Amino acid sequence: MSTTGINWFKYSSPATFYPLAGRMIPWFAGLAAVATVAGLYLGFFVAPPDYQQGDAYRIMFIHVPAAWMSMFIYVVMAGYAALGLIFNTRLSAMMASALAPTGALFTFLALWTGALWGKPMWGTWWVWDARLTSELILLFLYIGYMSLEAAIDDPRRASRASGLLAIVGVVNVPIIYYSVEWWNTLHQGASISFDKAPTMADSMLAALLVMTFACWMYAIAVVLARVRCIILERERHSEWVLEVLEEERR
Amino acid sequence: MLEAVGLAAVRGDRRLFTGLAFSLAAGELLYVHGPNGSGKTTLLRMLCGLVLPEAGEVRWEGHSIRKLGEDYRRELLYLGHAAALKDELTALENLRVASALQGRPVSERQALEALDALGLEDCADLPVQVLSQGQKRRVALARLYLTPVRIWILDEPFTALDKKAVAGLEQTLANHLRGGGLVVLTTHQEVMLTAAVAKTIAMGSWGD
Amino acid sequence: MWAALRSMVMRDLTLAVRRVADVLTTLFFFVIVVSLFPLGVGPEMETLRVIAPGVVWVAAILASMLALGRLFGNDYSDGTLEQILLAPQPLSLLVAAKVLAHWLVTGLPLVLMAPLLGLQFGLEGEALWTLWWTLLLGTPAISLIGAVGAALTLGLRGGSVLVSLLVLPLYIPVLIFGAGAVEAQVSGLGATAHLSLLGAIAVLALCFAPLAAAAALRISLD
Numbered sequence: 001m002s003t004t005g006i007n008w009f010k011y012s013s014p015a016t017f018y019p020l021a022g023r024m025i026p027w028f029a030g031l032a033a034v035a036t037v038a039g040l041y042l043g044f045f046v047a048p049p050d051y052q053q054g055d056a057y058r059i060m061f062i063h064v065p066a067a068w069m070s071m072f073i074y075v076v077m078a079g080y081a082a083l084g085l086i087f088n089t090r091l092s093a094m095m096a097s098a099l100a101p102t103g104a105l106f107t108f109l110a111l112w113t114g115a116l117w118g119k120p121m122w123g124t125w126w127v128w129d130a131r132l133t134s135e136l137i138l139l140f141l142y143i144g145y146m147s148l149e150a151a152i153d154d155p156r157r158a159s160r161a162s163g164l165l166a167i168v169g170v171v172n173v174p175i176i177y178y179s180v181e182w183w184n185t186l187h188q189g190a191s192i193s194f195d196k197a198p199t200m201a202d203s204m205l206a207a208l209l210v211m212t213f214a215c216w217m218y219a220i221a222v223v224l225a226r227v228r229c230i231i232l233e234r235e236r237h238s239e240w241v242l243e244v245l246e247e248e249r250r
Numbered sequence: 251m252l253e254a255v256g257l258a259a260v261r262g263d264r265r266l267f268t269g270l271a272f273s274l275a276a277g278e279l280l281y282v283h284g285p286n287g288s289g290k291t292t293l294l295r296m297l298c299g300l301v302l303p304e305a306g307e308v309r310w311e312g313h314s315i316r317k318l319g320e321d322y323r324r325e326l327l328y329l330g331h332a333a334a335l336k337d338e339l340t341a342l343e344n345l346r347v348a349s350a351l352q353g354r355p356v357s358e359r360q361a362l363e364a365l366d367a368l369g370l371e372d373c374a375d376l377p378v379q380v381l382s383q384g385q386k387r388r389v390a391l392a393r394l395y396l397t398p399v400r401i402w403i404l405d406e407p408f409t410a411l412d413k414k415a416v417a418g419l420e421q422t423l424a425n426h427l428r429g430g431g432l433v434v435l436t437t438h439q440e441v442m443l444t445a446a447v448a449k450t451i452a453m454g455s456w457g458d
Numbered sequence: 459m460w461a462a463l464r465s466m467v468m469r470d471l472t473l474a475v476r477r478v479a480d481v482l483t484t485l486f487f488f489v490i491v492v493s494l495f496p497l498g499v500g501p502e503m504e505t506l507r508v509i510a511p512g513v514v515w516v517a518a519i520l521a522s523m524l525a526l527g528r529l530f531g532n533d534y535s536d537g538t539l540e541q542i543l544l545a546p547q548p549l550s551l552l553v554a555a556k557v558l559a560h561w562l563v564t565g566l567p568l569v570l571m572a573p574l575l576g577l578q579f580g581l582e583g584e585a586l587w588t589l590w591w592t593l594l595l596g597t598p599a600i601s602l603i604g605a606v607g608a609a610l611t612l613g614l615r616g617g618s619v620l621v622s623l624l625v626l627p628l629y630i631p632v633l634i635f636g637a638g639a640v641e642a643q644v645s646g647l648g649a650t651a652h653l654s655l656l657g658a659i660a661v662l663a664l665c666f667a668p669l670a671a672a673a674a675l676r677i678s679l680d
Contacts, residue, residue, distance in 0.1 A: 137627050137630060140623070140626070140627040141627050143623060144623045144624040144627065147620055147623050147624075148610060148611070148620065148623075148624060151611070151614045151615065151616065151617075151620055152614060153262060154261065154262050155262070156260070156304075156680070157677060157678070157680055160677045160680070161610050161674065161677050161678065164610065164670065164673055164674055164677060165610055165624060167670075168606055168628070168670050169627075169628070171666070172627075172628050172631075175631050175659070175662075176627070176628075176630050176631055179630065179631035179634045179635065179655075180630070180634070182634065182635075182638075182655075183634045183638060186638060186641075186642070237263065237265070295540075298544055299544075300540060300543060300544070300676075300679055300680070301680050302680055320546040320547065320548070321546070323544050323545065323546040324546035326544065328540070328541075328544055330537055330540055331537070332535075332536055332537025332540075333536070333537065334536065334537035334538045334540065334541045335536065335537075335538070336469070336473060336532075336536065336538060337536070338472075338473050338476040338477060339469070339472065339473070339476075343469075343472070346465070347465050347466075347469045348541060350461050350462050350464075350465035351462050351465065351466065351541060351542060351545040351547070351552075352462075352545060352546065353459070353461075353462055353545065353546050353547060355461050355465070377476075
């Protein structure tokens, strides 16, 4: 995430990170809102209609960023999980579990918008296209991760076990991805690949980039808010949490 | 020398202990007592390296047991709550498999001798599932005769034993200590343990 | 160390022999699931021949999933798993030994039974042979990957359902290359590429799954 500029080792204590995250959230949320409005305006009003697909292609401005985010978040999540397992840092494990729901949401969004796009394109809601199938499997991986974490009562075992699963998953993602590609080329149907989309006009590209930026900012803001909740929950017996709560009550 | 430095354990929401420290030299006995749920078993499993401490570390001969890994486990025998026997295998088979896993395979005769020493000669070829609780416990304890390791970590070894077996086990522990071994154990029973140095740890009483 | 590994394998095989019912359940489950398809789809041999590889493979995956709970579950509840973790041997090798024994009693019977089921679905000659090879290469990978899931869900409520959520997505490449090989053979493309890739997956699983499963066991017994 774009927060890599921060020195994590300094801020890897939940007690220092909690207030810092609280101060950062409004900024990211604000940027997300502005970028969404700008991106949607560019996408819906400035970008020209496609000569083949007409206006239907405009769903791409949500579908493509969502698909990118869904994959990227999984990798970031596995990265945090690995940090948490190797260095035994509590905050990394918390970040990993805070990322999962957002990643799953983007995966779902990518699938949903893919289906909506598929209807005018292929005349059917679902095709076993390589991309869509990979997204579906990615959703399964997110669901597995979240269910394992939810099934374990002890928070420490929960974050270590699900962290290991995330790492196993991320190692498998490329293998799964290529096997699905292979499978798809072997069962070549009359599908139109997103790869062969006509060259994009500049305004289309701009809208896509702005929307991607908006998704990033949204993801960061939401994950920070979620990790704050997780911190409070897991550290509720420590003194600094009691102090923070005392302060907020005043 | 087995050392614990600033050990802390958390189970779910409960902090079982913090800042627990002790050192145990050759020939010394550590007796851990406390009510149910006070973290005795957790402490013992932590000393084995099964439970990762929330803070602090366990050291053997000055090195962290995390780093020693297999070298530490080679010196260690742990008998937990469960007898760790396969019901479908005979007492003899159980002992031989356990010894082989420990990296010290034993012959059938050695295993039979160990069972003899605990008065189990008639049960050697019976599947463990037909044995009584006390007999199972004794089969598990037979490993003490088979595996010449220095550290014994025993969780409630006296449970389900009759008087004669208790006396025998006390004798075995005393011999092990005299031979320079280390023993860490928990027990509810009143037992007579003769050790040159016996240390005790009283675990917190704010369990359940 | 070899003595320890050998006694681990022998122990699990002895246990399986003394509890034959468990082994047979898995096998019969496989046979029954496969036999349900003609009843559901219809008895036209043409259709059956097309779906046969996929059906056999999916059924094999489900059957081995059913057996996963036993891989570490019994050892976990009677305390022997703790002793395995405390053994002064590399845990990943002991895990590999356990998976080998597990595969011999749950995977291999499926492989041996599969040609018979293939015949029922109208597969013949080369296609049947290819199916057999894919299962022989693929089921060890299935057992190895499953071991990671089984270790992660040890002792959890509803662990047996959860384990399928965790490992089924990871089985997809094996399924694709396994079932795809037969199809490629039938269509005249040749199954060599599929079989090589399947073999590569099995080798990768053999290298990494025991390590991951060992780490998972340490986490689960913490």
